[in-house]
Amino acid sequence: MAAENVLVLVVLVAAAAGAAAWRRLAPGSFWFCVGFPVRWAWVFATWPKVAAGCKLSRKRNRLRWSLEVVPLVSTSASTSYTQRRKVRTVAVDKAPRFGLPRPTSLGWRVGVRLHDGQVPADYQAAAERLAHAWGVHSVRVLPDKPGRVVLVVNRVDPLTDVTASPETGELLTVRPGMLETGMPWIMDLKVMPHWLNAGATQSGKSTLVNAIIRGLAPQPIALVGFDLKGGVELTPYAPRLSALATTRAGSVRLLDGLVSILEDRMTLCRTAGARNVWQLPEEIRPVPVVVLVDEVAELFLMADKSEKDEVAKTATGLLRVAQLGRAFAVYLIVSGQRIGSDLGPGVTALRSQLSGRVCHRVNDPETANMTLGDLDPAALDAARAIPAETPGVAIVAGQDGTWSRARTVLITEDEAEHAAKTFAHLTPAWSDLIRSLTGPRATVDDPAVHPPRAA
Ligand SMILES: Nc1ncnc2c1ncn2[C@@H]1O[C@H](COP(=O)(O)OP(=O)(O)OP(=O)(O)O)[C@@H](O)[C@H]1O
Ligand SMILES: [Mg+2]
Known part of the structure; x- marks a missing residue:
């Protein structure tokens, strides 16, 4: 038994070390294969709570069965009780529905269906709260088709270190x-x-x-x-x-x-x-x-x-x-x-x-x-x-x-x-x-217009 426990421990430690090495050596593929699925599972599971906290949920009335205890027979000495099923209306928070999320190298994009009466501005107002709740750098809200917005989530600021060549090889x-x-x-x-x-x-x-x-x-x-x-x-x-x-x-x-x-x-x-x-x-x-x-x-x-x-x-x-x-x-x-x-x-x-x-x-x-x-x-x-x-x-x-x-x-x-x-x-x-059809108009040799060329 003790040997089995040691084996499980060794396997777990080896898996953790392997994951840490993978994350360090190939952060991109680690994010797509491991990081994103885990992160999304957590975002999805906590969404009802987060949406309610960000005031994006709506109260909906739901019918709920409940058991009610009612007196059955009552004598001067004692009362016996029975249970009766009863339908009640309760208000519950309903979070907006997510579409299929798409991982990106910086985070993920996901469509959200707006509740009746909601507009993209409601999500823009909540973007900072969402970013804090999800522990990410930023959440941008892009209007999509009517009744839908797309949330673009960046885990880190991609603008911290920008390296690009301004040349594109394309005219203008x-x-x-x-x-x-x-x-x-x-x-x-x-x-x-x-x-x-x-x-x-x-x-x-x-x-x-x-x-x-x-x-x-x-x-x-x-x-x-x-x-x-x-x-x-x-x-x-x-x-x-x-x-x-x-x-x-x-x-x-x-x-x-x-x-x-x-x-x-x-x-x-x-x-x-x-x-x-x-x-x-x-x-x-x-x-x-x-x-x-x-x-x-x-x-x-x-x-x-x-x-x-x-x-x-x-x-x-x-x-x-x-x-x-x-x-x-x-x-x-x-x-x-x-x-x-x-x-x-x-x-x-x-x-x-x-x-x-x-x-x-x-x-x-x-x-x-x-x-x-x-x-x-x-x-x-x-x-x-x-x-x-x-x-x-x-x-x-x-x-x-x-x-x-x-x-x-x-x-x-x-x-x-x-x-x-x-x-x-x-x-x-x-x-x-x-040089033109209509003839020159500017004073071409004016040094203010035409600076001397540097060698
Ligand atoms: N993209 C960038 N990344 C890192 N540093 C930057 C970047 N752009 C500007 N800087 C830094 O900010 C400094 C000021 O930038 P810049 O001279 O372009 O400002 P400006 O708006 O033209 O200022 P002014 O109005 O005084 O002419 C630069 O010397 C540079 O060090
Ligand atoms: Mg300047």
Whole structure:
């Protein structure tokens, strides 16, 4: 008997040691084969209690049989009793029903059927409570078909350490980082042509621009910059920039040039009977232009009234580029700490054209509102909750109204500068871009527009 007990003990210890080794050496397969089934069994078993605690259950009346003790015969000396079955109505908690769970490398996804009268917002409000109850990093609620939501559960934060290459090998597409779902964050300018990149100082705006430059530099496109912070941010990338404006006057000229490029492309498309440049034959298709604007507020701020005209011209130029850019392959990536109506007329119209949104950590709720305000209120809450210790974390939203937490891969200035130098030979000359049917309009040789190339 004692020998059998020892054998059982040895087998148990060996199994535990084997499981521990498996978990350490191959955590992915361990999670799918052992971790997830065990975790799900526990989630399923405790769901009625958790759902009630998170106020997601509904009280339902149920008929229950019970035994009632009733007196049968009563004499002066004694009473005899009997039992009688009786139907009672009792209120019980009924938890919403789960669909089939699907394990993911980071956790699991599971559909839940809403009770009558429930809406996805009820689950969003309970998401944090669910995460605590299940001991996981986060629970995201995605609306599914009517009457159903999908819970995306992440055991750990996938954005703690993001490693990805911004290069995708696909034209006008970059991979600046990773989404909270563990999927790559893909920025496809052909689908979403204009982006607003907002956030407080040191929140990660320039790092995102670095990643975009790193991803786009090897592609056959032109990059153009506006940097009114004295050019300190974008000048290091000058070898890969076809033009860079660092002064207000330079910005006006550069925008004038971009508008003339757009007008030429319009004429070209009209002549060829095409609706956009992508319908043109490849041999005459003009090169795509990606315009990077650093600290957009600098373009709109006026020191005195004498600058009023230039600011108005800048606002109109940017808006025209945004409106016409999609069809004629000119794309805008606008970065700034704030982009609100307080900057002046035209800003709100420009913002509404920038349908791709990236909102890094913000200091004030208004900036989150300005960047994401026309989207789901939960996106705003998520933006306000980004801690200062995680620069590069942002809320990314597209025009279909969906949003996700994401983090850029850390591409330093040195790496972006190195990419700019490595692919400098792919930089189209501004004079080639501007050469057109309608004739050049920008002052091509103006040093404010066309920076001297770094060796
Ligand atoms: N994805 C990231 N992962 C890790 N660290 C990051 C990430 N993004 C940014 N950082 C860190 O945060 C610092 C500030 O980032 P960045 O310069 O991009 O902020 P910013 O919003 O452009 O600030 P400013 O408004 O002052 O120009 C960087 O030096 C970098 O160390
Ligand atoms: Mg910056």
